[in-house]
Amino acid sequence: MSHRKHQDYTASLKASGLQVTAQRLAVLRSVQTQHHATADEICEQVRSELGTVSRQAVYDALNTLSENGLIRRIEPAGSPSRYESRTDNHHHLICRQCGKVLDVDCAHGEAPCMDPPDTHGFQIQEAEVIYWGICPDCQSHHQ
Amino acid sequence: MSHRKHQDYTASLKASGLQVTAQRLAVLRSVQTQHHATADEICEQVRSELGTVSRQAVYDALNTLSENGLIRRIEPAGSPSRYESRTDNHHHLICRQCGKVLDVDCAHGEAPCMDPPDTHGFQIQEAEVIYWGICPDCQSHHQ
DNA sequence: TAAACTTCTTGACACAGTCCAGAATTGAGC
DNA sequence: GCTCAATTCTGGACTGTGTCAAGAAGTTTA
Numbered sequence: 001m002s003h004r005k006h007q008d009y010t011a012s013l014k015a016s017g018l019q020v021t022a023q024r025l026a027v028l029r030s031v032q033t034q035h036h037a038t039a040d041e042i043c044e045q046v047r048s049e050l051g052t053v054s055r056q057a058v059y060d061a062l063n064t065l066s067e068n069g070l071i072r073r074i075e076p077a078g079s080p081s082r083y084e085s086r087t088d089n090h091h092h093l094i095c096r097q098c099g100k101v102l103d104v105d106c107a108h109g110e111a112p113c114m115d116p117p118d119t120h121g122f123q124i125q126e127a128e129v130i131y132w133g134i135c136p137d138c139q140s141h142h143q
Numbered sequence: 144m145s146h147r148k149h150q151d152y153t154a155s156l157k158a159s160g161l162q163v164t165a166q167r168l169a170v171l172r173s174v175q176t177q178h179h180a181t182a183d184e185i186c187e188q189v190r191s192e193l194g195t196v197s198r199q200a201v202y203d204a205l206n207t208l209s210e211n212g213l214i215r216r217i218e219p220a221g222s223p224s225r226y227e228s229r230t231d232n233h234h235h236l237i238c239r240q241c242g243k244v245l246d247v248d249c250a251h252g253e254a255p256c257m258d259p260p261d262t263h264g265f266q267i268q269e270a271e272v273i274y275w276g277i278c279p280d281c282q283s284h285h286q
Numbered sequence: 287t288a289a290a291c292t293t294c295t296t297g298a299c300a301c302a303g304t305c306c307a308g309a310a311t312t313g314a315g316c
Numbered sequence: 317g318c319t320c321a322a323t324t325c326t327g328g329a330c331t332g333t334g335t336c337a338a339g340a341a342g343t344t345t346a
Contacts, residue, residue, distance in 0.1 A: 019312055019323060039302080054326050059303070061324095075220035077271075080302055093265050104259040116247045121279035122236050128220075130271045136264035162292065162343060182333080197295050202334070207293095223333060287346100294341070300334085310325065316318085 016068040026050055027061040028085075031071050036082040036101040076101070076130060091128075095135035104131065159211040169193055170204040171228075174214050179225040179244040219244070219273060234271075238278035247274065 009028045013020045023046065030045040031037065037045075043058045062083055065071045075081045076094055086103060093102040106129075116124070152171045156163045166189065173188040174180065180188075186201045205226055208214045218224045219237050229246060236245040249272075259267070 021312075021324070023325080052326095056304085056327080057325050064324095073220075077216075077218035077224075081220075091259065093259060093263060093267075095265065096268065102263050102265075104261055104263070116234065116236060116274050118247055119274075119276075120236060120245050120247070121282075122238070122245075122274070122276040123282060124236075124274050124276040125239065126275045128273045128275060131259050131262075131265070131267050132269045132271060133262075133265040133267040139264075139266060164293070164342085166294075195295095199296080199335085200294055203293075290343100290345085292341105292343070295339090297337095299336075302333095303331085305330075306328090308326090310323105312321105312323070314319100314321090316320105 012070055016070065018064065018068060021061075022050060023053055023057050024061045024065065026053075027058060027065065028070065031062075031065075031083045032085045035103075036074070036084050038080045038082055040080070042083065074101075091130065093131045093133065095138055096132055097134055097138040100135050100137075102135075155213055159213065161207065161211060164204075165193060166196055166200045167204045167208065169196075170201060170208065171213065174205075174208075174226045175228045178246075179217070179227050181223045181225055183223070185226065217244075234273065236274045236276065238281055239275055240277055240281035243278050243280075245278075 009025050010020050012028075013024060018024070026046040026049050027042060029049075030042045034041060034045065039055075039058060039062060042062070043053070043055055046053050046058060062071070062073070066073045066083070069087055071083050071085055072087045073081050073083055074092060076092070076099075079099055082101060084103075089106050091104050091106060093104050094100070116127075152168050153163050155171075156167060161167070169189040169192050170185060172192075173185045177184060177188065182198075182202060182205060185205070186196070186198055189196050189201060205214070205216070209216045209226070212230055214226050214228055215230045216224050216226055217235060219235070219242075222242055225244060227246075232249050234247050234249060236247050237243070259270075
């Protein structure tokens, strides 16, 4: 099972023409496990697996993997970047109080939210949608 | 005309229970003039009007004005915060190459884009939409 | 005009992330 | 299996954006 995953990640890296390194595999595993983790949290986890890893190596891996579409980076206002393994078209629900991030499917199916009323001549590549609110926990705990 | 605007800003500040200071007025004017400017750009402009102003005073003004709804802050991925005077429900079109920001009206009118398929129990306050793409200038210049 | 409150100034600091140069690792071809 | 070229990793310095803190200055209310 964990062997299986390792194989998959190895294949994905090769398919993108990237070298397979222990650090990248650990980063991939960590992004898969901890949803919407920050670079720091990923760094921690990778260290607990591999022992010593430099912060730079983690940033390099995160950047390379993002650029090659193996993971996705989101940068919510007021928070450091977060990384997720889900790379299809979907949006996010974020709690203004505790910062929790949840995935939500695209509101309209395929990608029609890519249709603003006026494009001003832009070539539109992506529509990013963030729903800001208060999560159930924060609603009950201190309200 | 410029006298008129000054009056308006003064009234807005008072209506929010905020003190009227030269710095805040200059910041309001600057946000109104330079669309989607960064704190740094606003700082520059305010200095050119008032002479010496501390960076902190500008940040304080921007924060206070944002909190009171007199201006709005947006924080696009990969860019420092930007400020705008338009505070109604609208979205943004941003060029991935040059970073240009344009306003677009809400795609569906009032605020129905506040309707994700599954709210996961969140109390939703706002839906933030950013259309990422390439602006006409960047399409022609280097493509 | 004075007291109470808010705001501004200056300078130090925090955080997330990047740059750099040399050392180590990896993959491809022999 | 080796060897070499290309890529990646390490460690440390550095940058940009923004906040904190304490005292000085300004503003409001009575």
